Amino acid sequence: MEAATQPSQxxxxxxxxxxxxxILAAARLAFEEGGVHAxxxxxxxxxxxxxxxxxxxxxxxxxLVGELVGEKFRLLLEGARDALDIEDxxxxxxxxxxxxxxxxxxxxxxQDALMRSEIDWTYAEGPRSELHSTFAVTVERAxxxxxxxxxxxxxxxxxIMCGLCSTMADGGPGGAYDWRRHLExxxxxxxxx
Amino acid sequence: MEAATQPSQxxxxxxxxxxxxxILAAARLAFEEGGVHAxxxxxxxxxxxxxxxxxxxxxxxxxLVGELVGEKFRLLLEGARDALDIEDxxxxxxxxxxxxxxxxxxxxxxQDALMRSEIDWTYAEGPRSELHSTFAVTVERAxxxxxxxxxxxxxxxxxIMCGLCSTMADGGPGGAYDWRRHLExxxxxxxxx
DNA sequence: CACGATACGGAATCTTCCTTCCGTTTGTCA
DNA sequence: TGACAAACGGAAGGAAGATTCCGTATCGTG
Numbered sequence: 001m002e003a004a005t006q007p008s009q010x011x012x013x014x015x016x017x018x019x020x021x022x023i024l025a026a027a028r029l030a031f032e033e034g035g036v037h038a039x040x041x042x043x044x045x046x047x048x049x050x051x052x053x054x055x056x057x058x059x060x061x062x063x064l065v066g067e068l069v070g071e072k073f074r075l076l077l078e079g080a081r082d083a084l085d086i087e088d089x090x091x092x093x094x095x096x097x098x099x100x101x102x103x104x105x106x107x108x109x110x111q112d113a114l115m116r117s118e119i120d121w122t123y124a125e126g127p128r129s130e131l132h133s134t135f136a137v138t139v140e141r142a143x144x145x146x147x148x149x150x151x152x153x154x155x156x157x158x159x160i161m162c163g164l165c166s167t168m169a170d171g172g173p174g175g176a177y178d179w180r181r182h183l184e185x186x187x188x189x190x191x192x193x
Numbered sequence: 194m195e196a197a198t199q200p201s202q203x204x205x206x207x208x209x210x211x212x213x214x215x216i217l218a219a220a221r222l223a224f225e226e227g228g229v230h231a232x233x234x235x236x237x238x239x240x241x242x243x244x245x246x247x248x249x250x251x252x253x254x255x256x257l258v259g260e261l262v263g264e265k266f267r268l269l270l271e272g273a274r275d276a277l278d279i280e281d282x283x284x285x286x287x288x289x290x291x292x293x294x295x296x297x298x299x300x301x302x303x304q305d306a307l308m309r310s311e312i313d314w315t316y317a318e319g320p321r322s323e324l325h326s327t328f329a330v331t332v333e334r335a336x337x338x339x340x341x342x343x344x345x346x347x348x349x350x351x352x353i354m355c356g357l358c359s360t361m362a363d364g365g366p367g368g369a370y371d372w373r374r375h376l377e378x379x380x381x382x383x384x385x386x
Numbered sequence: 387c388a389c390g391a392t393a394c395g396g397a398a399t400c401t402t403c404c405t406t407c408c409g410t411t412t413g414t415c416a
Numbered sequence: 417t418g419a420c421a422a423a424c425g426g427a428a429g430g431a432a433g434a435t436t437c438c439g440t441a442t443c444g445t446g
Contacts, residue, residue, distance in 0.1 A: 013414075
């Protein structure tokens with residue numbers, strides 16, 4: 001979330017800082033809608049800058065997408081952290097999955113990111129692994145409390161989110177799938193019986 | 194599975210018929226591995242023909258992929274038909290999902306097809322809708338028997354398969370996801386309790 | 387076996403995007 | 417305000433793939 005160009009150096013010119021924000025805002029918008037398919041030129045246009053400027057701030061499309069994915073994962077991480085304060089073990093677990101699913105539903109890039117491997121994970125690796133280990137605590141707590149099936153592990157979570165994201169992103173031959181229902185079905189499969 | 198070029202006309206030259214088969218075989222192979230990403234030139238090379246010949250038989254990549262998707266859906270349809278002969282309503286339902294999931298796992302194009310909307314469904318529409326209505330019978334039977342949750346409908350099935358396919362196709366940052374497990378979790382969520 | 391009609395091969399063309407380059411503009415500092 | 421580095425804009429350059437074109441080779445028939 002800070003300068004991507006220089007690790008230190010003088011503070012970055014005012015217009016540059018402003019443009020960087022504009023670009024990120026435009027990218028959020030463009031990628032929310034079009035997923036990875038959104039084009040660099042489109043992002044530039046929305047930001048009101050030339051492509052050259054866009055590339056001055058983010059050396060490749062991957063870097064730009066990576067920044068957004070990282071941003072999203074930081075939000076997911078927040079969700080996982082908040083889960084630690086929720087008393088009820090099932091609520092902590094299921095509630096967080098629901099909340100974070102909503103976050104994922106909000107934009108298409110990250111859905112694409114979670115599904116296609118075409119994205120350079122290095123940009124979001126930090127938040128991703130931290131999310132993993134943070135939510136692991138909640139999973140363990142739920143299991144210890146006996147509210148989820150005993151064979152469930154934190155490693156099942158990414159898979160579930162992957163499946164879920166695909167139902168958000170797509171929406172078969174008809175209209176759109178009801179991904180919230182998909183999640184509820186899955187939660188019922190995970191809950192101890 | 195018959196001539197795509199002419200609705201009637203004279204019988205198609207011997208070498209042409211042979212090449213058509215070769216192309217389909219090569220395409221099956223190439224697309225099984227690479228999904229929609231497999232390239233037309235690659236298909237042609239594997240078939241031992243030039244791209245020109247490939248295009249003589251299938252006017253676009255979409256047409257070729259469509260043919261394969263249709264082929265796969267015909268297999269899925271068979272699965273759904275066989276389900277009608279299975280006594281136990283739960284076995285008929287769950288067993289068919291398992292069997293057809295295996296079929297889907299066998300090649301990547303159709304997974305892509307089920308997920309991304311980038312594919313022209315007209316080519317597989319027939320088998321697809323027939324599959325839908327055929328399996329609806331088994332779903333209804335399972336519900337009537339009280340072995341699946343009462344709010345489950347046939348329309349939930351494509352969504353589930355979509356989610357499932359994404360876990361086959363991808364396999365997150367680590368290796369590959371265990372999609373069979375994904376299916377079992379989901380089945381547990383669907384089964385009546 | 388000779389002659390069209392068909393089919394073939396694959397280089398060339400077209401498209402779609404991402405990325406680079408460089409002449410111009412703008413912010414900053416003295 | 418003048419000088420200079422930093423930043424800008426957007427036309428041009430590439431790369432990857434799908435698709436077309438057309439001269440050549442092959443099949444099927446009289």
